[in-house]
């Protein structure tokens with residue numbers, strides 16, 4: 001007998017399935033039990049079981065395939081639309097939120113969906129401690145001395161050995177160890193540009209590069225960038241013909257914020273195009289090692305025969321952001337970069353450099369990457385499914401090819417900056433889209449979400465809350481109507 005106060009059985013069944021989908025227990029694309037099987041499991045009639053599945057179908061959470069059954073809706077959301085920024089060189093102005101975001105990241109109670117930082121508990125703390133101890137014993141008192149640029153040879157040799165595995169053949173003499181990727185990028189910009197020069201960048205693009213450009217007094221020209229294929233090379237070619245571009249900056253692998261990995265043909269073409277134009281390519285490959293379960297994507301630098309690519313990366317996104325170790329392979333600008341590196345901060349930290357060399361040599365880094373990559377994949381899937389199920393209608397999202405960032409386009413009437421403020425006052429950080437463009441007011445209804453963390457109930461509740469806040473702005477309900485009814 002049905003209890004009067006209880007919702008009907010079909011709604012209860014739909015609610016349980018909906019929870020499993022939102023938690024990621026039933027992944028996008030997974031097959032649901034057949035009507036007959038579901039009826040048996042739930043001990044209801046077949047029409048009741050079918051009614052539950054149809055409710056979920058009407059909510060867009062599952063799709064019915066003729067003669068096959070019901071499946072969890074995969075990629076229910078359309079992908080974000082490519083932007084068409086005006087081809088205009090402009091000074092980098094940014095918004096205050098860039099600095100506020102950094103301030104918020106420091107709060108321990110925060111649900112940190114904003115910063116592109118891996119959560120500390122996913123980093124290989126024990127292996128790092130072991131490598132530090134062993135490096136300290138090996139180096140003795142010299143661990144306390146300066147590591148003179150270009151940096152320790154054991155580290156540079158390990159970096160070169162690893163890069164050769166995915167097709168980038170460098171000698172240790174072509175590498176300079178830096179203070180994170182940010183210093184590598186700063187040096188690259190410094191040796192290729194002068195104050196007032198124009199740099200072509202992806203649109204949207206990583207705000208750290210914009211901050212560097214602002215501090216160096218550079219102007220930016222935004223190149224239309226497709227969420228799947230990356231920088232639009234035809235548009236870039238037009239820009240190169242019509243503007244005096246001094247350098248091009250790109251994040252072609254696991255792009256921040258769009259998540260694409262540019263196809264190899266595109267990477268080759270980008271290298272050729274810039275080589276022919278005599279314009280240096282500054283490649284940011286900081287997420288390049290995050291290709292879990294697939295062969296690592298080659299960087300553009302692997303196709304650079306003339307030395308025109310300045311390749312910059314670090315271990316900040318994979319292993320130890322606080323160690324601040326990165327490197328640059330500056331091609332034929334090696335001497336200029338080395339000089340600038342010495343001028344920037346004289347020397348590096350030998351203990352950390354030696355410990356990182358040990359992490360690479362022992363295989364600990366690779367072991368960590370495999371586990372970490374799988375965790376990222378699972379989180380990305382769960383968070384994408386949650387957003388697809390609970391954010392307002394009209395939300396667009398594409399799962400990243402690689403890396404851990406989701407770029408989400410909300411309905412056009414949502415103001416992501418006020419969403420950021422409202423979420424911030426409830427202890428949740430998100431990165432509003434306006435941070436990802438030089439003038440600070442494009443991408444007003446976009447947000448970037450960091451998935452490099454466990455999908456705890458607190459995190460999922462925070463995602464739902466953002467969905468509800470966005471829906472309130474959009475004047476729609478956060479949960480798809482029928483699914484909400486089934487709760």
Ligand SMILES: Cc1ncc(COP(=O)(O)O)c(C=O)c1O
Nearest residue numbers: 116180181182206256286314316
């Ligand atoms: C694309 C990109 N490049 C560089 C960095 C910064 O790297 P690092 O911490 O090594 O300076 C980040 C950090 O968010 C990033 O997303």
